[in-house]
Amino acid sequence: MQTSEFRRMAIDELDAVYRMAFHLCKNADSAADLVQETYLRALKAEATFELRERGIRPWLFKILHNCFYTKCGKDRRAPTLADDLRHEGVASELDTPTPAWDLASLDWEQVDQRLKKAIDDLDPRYRDVLLLWAIEGLKYREVADVLDVPLGTVMSRLYRARAILSEKLAQVAAENGIATE
């Protein structure tokens, strides 16, 4: 791939990279710093980039997350024993009843506010997976690659994140007099 093409692709993804940085940092200034660092590293690492089906976005996200966690001085990506245990427990958790209420029947504005709060309150490990999957449209395998965790861990974290959000929305449904089981 031509260098100019690589750079055009990278700059085309700037909004998505900034959006993810903003969700990670929760602060515009820190997000801008993080994005600059990400692009500096990405441009230096051009030769290691391999174009795949989903373009450059997952690769940039991977660099972004590496920069972020390096900056934090923490490694929140590593799967924990609890994660693996939860993954093993996913099948049995699916035996829980299906929600009797329909999301479409809820007031969207109310749902948006409560969802935002619930997502903000999520454990960062769950939130990272959820945002990459729901907002950026990455596949399970791409999320696993970005966060450098096994596919099963992505599935279990996503399952847990959705279960938590679903529970919060059930409360909204109940407050609005919409039946829940």
Added chain:
Amino acid sequence: MPKPMDDKEVRKYLEAFADGELDVEQNLRVLEHMSMNPQATRRAMHQQQLRQAVERAMKECSPAAPSDLRAKIEAIASQANDDDAVTLKQMRAAKHDRGILAVLRRWTPAIAAAVILVVTASIWFQMRQDAAQPGLPVYQVDARTAGRIDRRHETCAAALDRLSKAHDFGKEVGILPEKVKEFLAMNEGVPVLDLSSIGYEYAGAGQCGAAGGKSVHVVYRGKDKPPISLWIRADSEGEVTIDEGKVYVATPADIAHPILIWRRNTTVFYLTGMPVKELMTPAWELATAR
């Protein structure tokens, strides 16, 4: 006709089905199951609705990249052109080394400890050498100040020639202090910013786009020398905890563009563009200017 799924498989595949992660055969098998089980259909729909709700809620509070950040990233990308040949060569060489790295990875903790020891020793040695130069003392900022500065100006330092045109600081170094004072709304005067006596010509000034407050970015060019950048920032709140009359190293001394920092009353100056040793002469010239 696909083979019907048992309960265990359904539990395993239903969410992946809702997320569009299954292959054609698996999809058909889940659909077959759903045709006989309305609860499974409802669960799959719920998962899809939840995804849409998350996307909708979070996109609303997801700002687009600010225009100044976009300009800066584009500047970095165009600046990087000059370094392409070297960088690509280095990266290709690095690819060949990955096999060796895989082996080394097992020894990472021991290697990391050794590297930290060597780097710390070399920085300490470098600092001592710099400090030993007569008339050019250099100090290390405290951890809080280092954390505040961190890599804030790394981007500017990577694109030293790029100056924002948003504010006109003039082409004459003689009037620059007055322009800077006016721009930063300072009560005190700004010292002379001329470095021509030591071989650096004033190349221009612009508003610095780095986060963390208004500052002015001044660029100097030297003959057969890399450009150097000076940032000037008002700090009336005393956020940068350094003593006046001393020049400090604000970043690790071994990075490509270490930053030297000093204070004049409520004004803080940051200088970068060369290794610490070479940077000390212009830093001291500016720090002691009238």
